[in-house]
Amino acid sequence: MDPELINDCVHCGFCLPTCPTYVLWGEEMDSPRGRIHLMRQHVEGTPLTDEMAGHFDACLGCMACVTACPSGVRYDRLIEQTRAEVEREHVREPGDRALRELVFQLFPYPRRLRAMRLPLRLSAGLRRRIAPRLERINPSLAAMADLAPESAGRPRLPRRVRAIGRRRAVVGMLTGCVQGEFFPQVNAATARVLAMEGCEVVIPPSQGCCGALSLHSGRPEQAGRFARRTVAAFERAGVDTVVVNAAGCGSTMKEYAEILDGEWAERARAIRTVDLAEYLVELGPVARRHPLPLTVAYHDACHLAHAQGVRSQPRALLTAIPGLELREIAESAICCGSAGTYNLFQPEAARELGERKAERVLATGADLLVSANPGCTMQITSAIRRAGTAPIRVAHTAQVLDASLRGTERIA
Amino acid sequence: MALNELVRRVAGVLPAGAVITDPVRLRTYECDGLTHHRVVPGVVVLPESAEQIAAVVRLCNEYGVPFVARGAGTGLSGGALPRTDGVLIVTSKMRRILRVDLENRRAVVEPGVTNLAITEAVREHGYYYAPDPSSQQVCTIGGNVAENSGGAHCLKYGFTVNHVLALEIVTPDGDIVTLDADDPGYDLLGAFVGSEGTLGITTGVTVRLSRTPETVTTLLAAFENIEQGGQAVSAIIGGGIVPAAIEMMDALAIAAAEAAVACGYPAGAGAVLIVELDGPEAEVAHQFAEVERLCRDSGAFELRTAAGPQERAAIWKGRKSAFAAVGRISPAYIVQDGVVPRTALPNVLASIDRLSAEHGIRVANVFHAGDGNLHPLVLFDDAEPGAEERAGLVSGRILDLCIEHGGSITGEHGVGVDKSRYMPKMFTDDDLDTMQLVRCAFDPRGLSNPGKVFPTPRLCGEVPGVRRGVHPLVESGRAEQF
Numbered sequence: 001m002d003p004e005l006i007n008d009c010v011h012c013g014f015c016l017p018t019c020p021t022y023v024l025w026g027e028e029m030d031s032p033r034g035r036i037h038l039m040r041q042h043v044e045g046t047p048l049t050d051e052m053a054g055h056f057d058a059c060l061g062c063m064a065c066v067t068a069c070p071s072g073v074r075y076d077r078l079i080e081q082t083r084a085e086v087e088r089e090h091v092r093e094p095g096d097r098a099l100r101e102l103v104f105q106l107f108p109y110p111r112r113l114r115a116m117r118l119p120l121r122l123s124a125g126l127r128r129r130i131a132p133r134l135e136r137i138n139p140s141l142a143a144m145a146d147l148a149p150e151s152a153g154r155p156r157l158p159r160r161v162r163a164i165g166r167r168r169a170v171v172g173m174l175t176g177c178v179q180g181e182f183f184p185q186v187n188a189a190t191a192r193v194l195a196m197e198g199c200e201v202v203i204p205p206s207q208g209c210c211g212a213l214s215l216h217s218g219r220p221e222q223a224g225r226f227a228r229r230t231v232a233a234f235e236r237a238g239v240d241t242v243v244v245n246a247a248g249c250g251s252t253m254k255e256y257a258e259i260l261d262g263e264w265a266e267r268a269r270a271i272r273t274v275d276l277a278e279y280l281v282e283l284g285p286v287a288r289r290h291p292l293p294l295t296v297a298y299h300d301a302c303h304l305a306h307a308q309g310v311r312s313q314p315r316a317l318l319t320a321i322p323g324l325e326l327r328e329i330a331e332s333a334i335c336c337g338s339a340g341t342y343n344l345f346q347p348e349a350a351r352e353l354g355e356r357k358a359e360r361v362l363a364t365g366a367d368l369l370v371s372a373n374p375g376c377t378m379q380i381t382s383a384i385r386r387a388g389t390a391p392i393r394v395a396h397t398a399q400v401l402d403a404s405l406r407g408t409e410r411i412a
Numbered sequence: 413m414a415l416n417e418l419v420r421r422v423a424g425v426l427p428a429g430a431v432i433t434d435p436v437r438l439r440t441y442e443c444d445g446l447t448h449h450r451v452v453p454g455v456v457v458l459p460e461s462a463e464q465i466a467a468v469v470r471l472c473n474e475y476g477v478p479f480v481a482r483g484a485g486t487g488l489s490g491g492a493l494p495r496t497d498g499v500l501i502v503t504s505k506m507r508r509i510l511r512v513d514l515e516n517r518r519a520v521v522e523p524g525v526t527n528l529a530i531t532e533a534v535r536e537h538g539y540y541y542a543p544d545p546s547s548q549q550v551c552t553i554g555g556n557v558a559e560n561s562g563g564a565h566c567l568k569y570g571f572t573v574n575h576v577l578a579l580e581i582v583t584p585d586g587d588i589v590t591l592d593a594d595d596p597g598y599d600l601l602g603a604f605v606g607s608e609g610t611l612g613i614t615t616g617v618t619v620r621l622s623r624t625p626e627t628v629t630t631l632l633a634a635f636e637n638i639e640q641g642g643q644a645v646s647a648i649i650g651g652g653i654v655p656a657a658i659e660m661m662d663a664l665a666i667a668a669a670e671a672a673v674a675c676g677y678p679a680g681a682g683a684v685l686i687v688e689l690d691g692p693e694a695e696v697a698h699q700f701a702e703v704e705r706l707c708r709d710s711g712a713f714e715l716r717t718a719a720g721p722q723e724r725a726a727i728w729k730g731r732k733s734a735f736a737a738v739g740r741i742s743p744a745y746i747v748q749d750g751v752v753p754r755t756a757l758p759n760v761l762a763s764i765d766r767l768s769a770e771h772g773i774r775v776a777n778v779f780h781a782g783d784g785n786l787h788p789l790v791l792f793d794d795a796e797p798g799a800e801e802r803a804g805l806v807s808g809r810i811l812d813l814c815i816e817h818g819g820s821i822t823g824e825h826g827v828g829v830d831k832s833r834y835m836p837k838m839f840t841d842d843d844l845d846t847m848q849l850v851r852c853a854f855d856p857r858g859l860s861n862p863g864k865v866f867p868t869p870r871l872c873g874e875v876p877g878v879r880r881g882v883h884p885l886v887e888s889g890r891a892e893q894f
Contacts, residue, residue, distance in 0.1 A: 007743065011447045012736040013486040013550045017526060026504035026524065027432075027458065028485065034440040041439055051434050070672050071739030 001039045001081045008073045009036045015065035015075075020335045020353050021058050029055045032065035032075055039082055053090040056082050058349060060342050061216050062302035062335035067309075076307065077258075083218030096345075103341055104219065108209035108226060113181040157184075161191045161201040168198035168283065172239035172271075174230075174253070177209050178374045179246045185412055186374070189402035190245045190276055196287040196405045197280060204237040210244075212252035215259065216340045227256050231268050245276045245398055247373040248340055251307035275304060277313040277372065277397055290407035291323035292400065297366035297392075299357075299380065300332045301373035302339065314372060314397045321404045327364040331356075338379035354383030362389060368411075369394045414475040415454045415497060422457060422499070425467040430505075432456040441500055444485040444492040445547075448746075448800075449829055453480070453494030458505050462580060462588050462615035465501060469613070470586030472499055478859045481613040483524055483552030488747050489828025491559060491608045491864055501613060503554050509533050510616070517621045518577055523554025523614045527561075530619060539621040542569040545824070546732045554614045560606030562824035564657040564731070565688070567782035569622070571824070573605040580616030584855035588615065603850060608826050609861035611854040625690035628656070629700050630718040632727050633685040633707040634678035638662050638777070641683035642757045644710035645781040648687065649754065651706060653699050655782065659686040664741070664776035665734050665789065672737030675730025678714040685712075685781065686731055688724075734778045735789065742774070742791035744800070746807045749825035750814035754784040763813050764788060773799070773806045785823035786814070812837070827865045835867055 015032040016022050022031040029038060029051075038052050046052075056079070065075050092100070106112050157175065171194065175187050194201045211226030230253070234242050244250035256268035274282075296318055304310045319326050337343055337353030357380055361369055369392050371377050377394050384392055395411050403411045423431045432438060433455055442450040454477075459465045472479045478498035485492055494500040506522035509529065513519065514537055519530060527548040530541040544563035545551055551561070557579065562571045569575075578592040579601060591601040604611050635641045641660050648655065661669070663682050669675050677684050687703050689696045704715055718724035738745050752760045761777065768775040776789040788810050792803035811821045811834050821827070821834045835844060844866065851866070852858075 008739060010736055010739045010745075011443065012445055012547070013484050014547070014736060016484055016550050026502075026507065028440045028502075028504075029437045037440045038436065041436060046436060049434075049436050051436050055437075070733035070736035072672060 001043050001078060001085060003040075003043050005074050005078050006036055006040050006043060008071055009033065010071050011037075012070065014070055015068050018064040018068040018333060020060055020062060020064070020337070021349065023334060024349060024352055030058055032059075032069075032073075035059055035082075036073070036075070036078065039078060042085070048086065048089045050090075053086050056086050058346060060302075060335050060337070060339035060346075060353075062339055063306035064302065064333050064335065067306045067333070080215060080218075080220070083216070084220050085218070087218035100217075100345070103344055104214065104217070104222070107341070108177055108211070108213050108222070110175075110177050110180055110208065113177055157187060157191060157203050159203055159205060161195045161203070163198045163200045164196050165198055165286065167200055168286070169241070170200045170202065170239060171279070172202050172204065172234045172237050172242040174210060174242055174244045174246070174249055175203060175207060176244075176246045176249050176374070177213075178378075179249075183374050183377070183396070186245060186396040186398055189396065189412060190243070190398040193276075193280070193398050193401045193405060194243060197283060198286055199243075199283075201243075202237045202239050204233045206236070207233040210249040210252050211259075212248045213340055215252050215255075216248070220259065223252075224259060227252075227260055227268070228264055231256065231260075231264065231271060234271055235267065240270065241272045241274060241279075243274055243276050243279050245372065245396065247275070247301035247304035247308070248375065250275045251303040254308065275308055275310050275313075275372070277304075277317055278308070278310050280401075281313040281316055285320065287405045288407075289321050289404045292321050292404050292409060293323040294368050294400075295325045295327060295364075295366045296368045296370050296400065297327045297329050297361055297364040299329060299336065299361065299369060299371040299376055301371055301376050302335050304372050305333065314370070317397060317401060318370065321400070324400075324404075327366050329357075329364055330360045336376050336379050336383075338373070338375035340375060343375075343379055350379070351383070351386075354379050355387065358383035358387050361392065362387070367393065368400070370397055370400055372397050414477055418471055418475045418477050418499070419455050421471050422455070422468055425471070426457055426459060426464055430458045430460070430464075432458070441482070441485070441494060441502070444482065444487040444490060446488050446490045446493075446747075446828070446830055449490040449493050451494050451496055453500035454496055454498050456494075456500045456502060458502050460505050462582060465503075465613055465615055466582045466586050466588050468499060468501060469582050469584065472859055473585055473857065476857070476859070478862050479613075480861050481554070481558070481609045483555035484526070484550050486547045486551045487555060487559065487828065488749065488825040489559075489608075489822065489830045491826050491828035491861070492555070493829045493864070495863070503552065503613075503615075506554075506615070507552075512621075514539065514621070517623075518618055519621055520616060520618050521553055523557075523617060524552050525617075527551055527553055527556055530621075534621055535624070538624045540624050541619055542575055542622045543572050546735060553617050553619065557605050557614045557617060558607065558609050559824070559826040562780070562785070564659055564686075564728075564780060566824075567658060567780065568654050568656045568690075573602060575620045575622075576601065576605055576617060577620055578618040579604060579614055581612040581614055583612045584857070584860035606826075607854075608828060608865050610851055610865055612860055625656075627693045627696045628688065628690040628724065629696050630724045630727050631685075631687045631689075631700070631703060631707070632677065632716040632718075633687065633712040634681035634714040635683045635685065635710070635712055636680075637682040638761055639758055640711035641685045642761070642781070644685055644707045644712065645757070646754065647706040647710055648703055649782060651702060653689075653702060655687050655699075655703070656690045657686065657688040658780070658782035659731050660684070660777070660779050660781040661686075661731060661734060662777040664774060664791075665738070665778045666730070668738040668741045668776060668789075669730035669734050671740040673729050673733050675726065677730055678716070681714075686727055731778070734776075735787070738776055738789045738791060741776075742793070744792055744794040744803075746790040746792075746803055747825070748786070748788045748790060748807050748810050749822050750786050750788075750811050750819060751823040752784045752786060752814050752817045752819035754782070756817040756819070757781065757784060760786070760813050760817055764810055767806050767809050771802045771806050773803050775806065775810075780823070783823070784819065786810075787823075808834075829864055832863075832865055832867045835865070 215223035343350035
């Protein structure tokens with residue numbers, strides 16, 4: 001925990017109303033200002049107590065406070081450093097430790113995740129029956145089972161997708177772990193949209209996890225390993241721009257130059273990471289937009305809006321589709337509670353936030369919920385399902401664009 | 413000992429988890445927005461209702477333990493500074509808007525509701541809550557009542573006291589009472605608003621809702637120097653125009669805001685003036701032309717008019733984030749708050765400049781120019797030995813300047829713990845004694861936020877009731893004793 005970064009906080013409190021846990025509980029130590037105060041206490045010699053670790057663990061890492069902070073406090077860096085410190089110094093309960101080990105040995109590895117998909121792909125009826133029992137045994141496991149989407153068939157992506165029409169650019173594409181395994185149709189749509197907009201898309205099969213999950217959970221060594229491997233994979237693919245369609249992955253890859261050292265930092269700097277919506281707006285449209293008569297509620301993923309500052313681009317892309325009406329979700333800057341692994345490790349708080357978000361999403365009366373992060377999509381769908389109201393359809397920005405560009409109303 | 417016993421009893425009247433005693437957690441409450449005063453509270457409680465607050469206060473009375481109220485902890489005078497021997501009562505869980513009554517233009521809210529949340533709740537119906545402190549998205553209405561908070565638009569619309577219709581309070585002896593603006597007799601509501609927690613704790617606020625003006629026009633005028641800006645302010649007010657707001661920022665404050673929020677103010681400006689006019693369209697249009705002319709005549713080299721709400725927000729963003737934004741250009745700073753007669757502005761600013769040069773301490777100026785409310789930001793590096801002392805000296809000298817020019821030591825941040833020592837400079841002993849009469853009428857045992865506003869050791873025990881001899885006000889014939 002860098003004391004310099006801690007000292008940037010002037011204790012003004014502008015972060016308070018934007019912090020999901022402060023919104024829930026209204027307690028200083030579960031606000032960004034309070035957590036920075038705890039970091040300061042620790043740096044000044046107070047041992048890392050269970051209470052302290054609990055408040056750090058309760059932070060979603062949504063970075064809404066970074067957006068709100070007028071003093072430019074790098075809370076993102078601070079919480080990353082703090083989580084690493086917690087992992088080093090804090091002794092967790094055996095159950096908690098085992099769960100964390102399971103998650104970190106599973107999620108960042110697409111192949112293992114694929115193996116897990118089968119048991120998780122339970123029928124809705126069975127899921128409902130085991131849910132209460134699982135809830136009693138371990139709320140986190142219940143959350144995991146609850147969040148797993150009933151996944152569609154997995155279209156295989158080729159190594160290279162040719163541009164349609166005049167080739168305007170060559171870009172790499174990150175397939176991600178959860179995105180790739182649970183939402184393969186999003187990756188397929190992303191590749192098609194890029195191709196229809198004149199991009200040749202290179203999809204190196206050797207790519208793995210980008211390291212986001214590890215970085216956001218205090219495992220910088222694992223994150224560094226994944227980061228170097230990702231950089232190398234795209235170097236070999238010969239691209240200098242990588243398009244990412246998952247918010248959490250994009251924000252981490254944009255930080256590579258900061259988390260890696262020396263030569264690797266240089267190599268990371270040579271590859272530009274860009275979010276799909278950001279890139280498409282920058283590139284400008286060439287493909288024709290067919291009408292989609294839809295009312296859409298757009299959900300700001302924290303790692304897109306707060307961490308990458310990408311807010312206007314997805315909205316611009318959606319509103320450019322004829323017939324599509326965009327509706328804003330109240331409290332759009334407050335996290336849905338997904339936050340990477342948060343809904344697994346802090347299921348109660350995540351559930352409350354999920355319900356709060358679901359309520360506001362449903363209040364828009366939209367036909368379709370659009371979000372640019374797989375975690376958010378799973379979290380909000382599952383909250384809506386628990387609310388017992390009619391389910392709302394969900395899609396990624398890429399899928400909506402893909403439908404419009406292909407001239408079909410069916411969102412794949 | 414009394415505190416330990418009290419903590420045990422308090423846990424019995426509050427929900428589970430509402431009593432904080434863990435030392436690490438307690439320390440996060442050691443200061444509010446003014447960080448150079450720090451005291452770890454004896455215990456923190458997070459009540460959820462007026463009844464719970466009253467129960468805690470009654471227990472405090474039973475054990476003779478002092479208590480301090482806190483909202484979001486954004487105050488800038490240390491008004492919510494805790495006591496090691498006391499209870500910190502935090503209202504951050506009491507944030508429900510209880511009732512909105514548009515027909516009667518009022519809303520009833522709990523004390524922990526943020527200032528901006530009130531406006532957000534009624535905006536779609538064409539109403540808003542007028543006082544707008546720069547921290548409005550964070551600061552709570554309970555704190556606004558305690559501090560009689562202002563904001564940029566108070567020039568035209570007045571302070572919190574002008575927008576509070578009734579209060580539910582817990583008195584320092586633990587009774588729940590209502591103070592209503594319509595009550596006949598003494599204006600106790602008026603006395604309570606701005607009492608900085610020394611007369612009790614606000615547990616419910618009935619606020620006045622104002623109609624959103626038909627038109628709002630915002631002008632950003634850039635001047636080469638602060639004198640020209642000041643001249644424009646005098647010309648506008650002198651011309652009989654009452655803008656909703658007139659705000660000024662000097663070059664250093666502009667640089668900070670630019671670094672923080674890229675507000676895009678005109679390059680090379682020595683001062684910018686933000687003038688906002690609101691009201692019926694025809695009136696605003698007429699006055700706006702006049703304001704533009706007066707700014708030009710005073711030397712404005714660039715005028716920008718906000719075309720819509722977004723551009724207006726962009727203009728205000730620089731101003732509203734200015735305090736925290738100086739964190740970008742200085743490791744540490746003191747936010748000062750003082751008032752001078754508007755006509756004395758150029759003089760006082762020139763003196764501040766001299767002070768700044770003399771002590772090698774940079775001062776950025778942000779102020780509500782329309783009513784002479786200065787907010788000098790005194791910048792220093794806390795790592796540099798002696799810098800903090802010099803900054804403190806400059807900051808204090810600025811208050812002396814305010815007093816010398818017939819102004820006040822605070823415009824809106826309150827006296828708190830930070831400025832209590834300046835009270836005797838501004839008031840005579842007789843004045844302070846009279847204020848104590850009020851204080852003791854509400855809080856005879858001195859348990860409600862003791863040590864704030866008034867310099868120690870001026871405590872209730874020494875004043876009226878047990879006062880020996882005739883009160884000086886009576887003696888001088890300025891008051892009568894019944």
